[in-house]
Amino acid sequence: MKTLYRLLLYLALTSIIRAEKPDDIGLEAPNGFISLRDVTTVALANNPAIQQALRKWNAAKERVKQATAWDDLRVGGNSRAARFVDVAPNAFTDQTLSVEQVIPITGKNLARARIAAADALATFEQARREQLDVLAKTRASYFRLANAYAQLALNRKNLVSLRQIAEVSRSRYEVGQANAADALAGEVEASKLLESEQDILRNTSAEESQLNVLMNRDAFAAVGQPEETRINSLDVSMDQARALALANRPELKIARAKLDMEESRLELARRNWIPDPAVTVQALRYNDSAQTTSEVDAGISFTVPWVNPGKYSAAVREAKENLAAANHGLELTNAESLGLLRDALEKVHTARHHVDLFRDKLVPQARQAFEANQLSYETGKASFLEWITAQRNLRDLEAMGQQHIADYHAALAELEAVIGADLDVFPSTKIKVPK
Secondary structure (H helix, E strand, O other), rough: OOHHHHHHHHHHHHHHHOOOOOOOOOOOOOOOOOHHHHHHHHHHHHHHHHHHHHHHHHHHHHHHHHEEEEEOOOOEEEEOOOOOOOOOOOEEEEEEEEEEOOOOOOOOHHHHHHHHHHHHHHHHHHHHHHHHHHHHHHHHHHHHHHHHHHHHHHHHHHHHHHHHHHHHHHHHOOOOOOOOHHHHHHHHHHHHHHHHHHHHHHHHHHHHHHHHHHHHOOOOOOOEEEEOOOOOOOOHHHHHHHHHHHHHOOOHHHHHHHHHHHHHHHHHHOOOOOOOOOEEEEEEEEEEOOOOEEEEEEEEEOOOHHHHHHHHHHHHHHHHHHHHHHHHHHHHHHHHHHHHHHHHHEEEEEEEEHHHHHHHHHHHHHHHHHHHHHHHHHHHOOOOOHHHHHHHHHHHHHHHHHHHHHHHHHHHHHHHHHOOOOOOOOOOOOOOOOO
């Protein structure tokens, strides 16, 4: 009964939490920015894959009621069409009305209901997997779009810096303190940045299209610039993450639901050896009777499964094999889930290491080196090549640092999807399931 109780709990929860489709949520604030909370809320409410999965869950819930119900009442009747012999009055019946009902005393309908409930629970978890995947994809796309805007701003800042360097080189060349190659090298570097800008704009367009698709909007619809989002630090140990994944990951819950389903099917296969009786009541009217009903008969009938033992024994063996397969499936899912969890945690920790390294050490050192080379060039102690190389190195490290920030946030989103639970690192976005 635990599967049925679990399903009833989900139904009670979803009767309290009503879905509100935020079709009117503005994805562009007056200042042209969009927030992570609004984007994820719209995606969860409007994404077609989520809506499809939820519809399947709604359909699966209805199968529980069908499986619990008794067999349909059978009503029959017959009346004399013609008689070609003479008979004594009230010797034969002319009309018969019968009512037959199978009584499920063996509880087969309840076993079928538990199977349907486990299947509905698995369908619910599949819908939750769709929600988690869409949530992770939306967040990752949002952070990649934010990274594209950051890279664009960084590229343009570097372009201004390079043009200033080229101008300084040109001025020094005009007074005979530098050669033409220095000025040309600065112009070449600036042209490379203009080329990079086009690649960044293409990436920006791709992420905007991805976000629109996830939110079920026109791919060409305008999307604002992502605003700066505060992301909390991950405060979950390996053991805590492992416990959360084992308790919340949809694939594990689906595997457990399938195990419950096979247990109920084995129980049903064993109960099929016991027939459910069918109670019949008949009302008869004789050929010369003045009453509406001359006689009422009652009877009972049932199938005889014992004369076909091979059929039912095979059904029990089949159910046992399927149950054993479901056990192995649960073990496999458990192992795969822990493997994915370890990989996701390692990805988060590696990305965070890169973020800290670039933010606290590499970028500041590169900036100091650039400023030192600039001063040395202006005083004639360093060559133009050293200055331009320091500028290029700083530019590359700043771009890589921004990329690592986006990778870290995307890794956190992937980790939440793997675990299947809210780790409280992103702005709260509640997953609402319609009744």
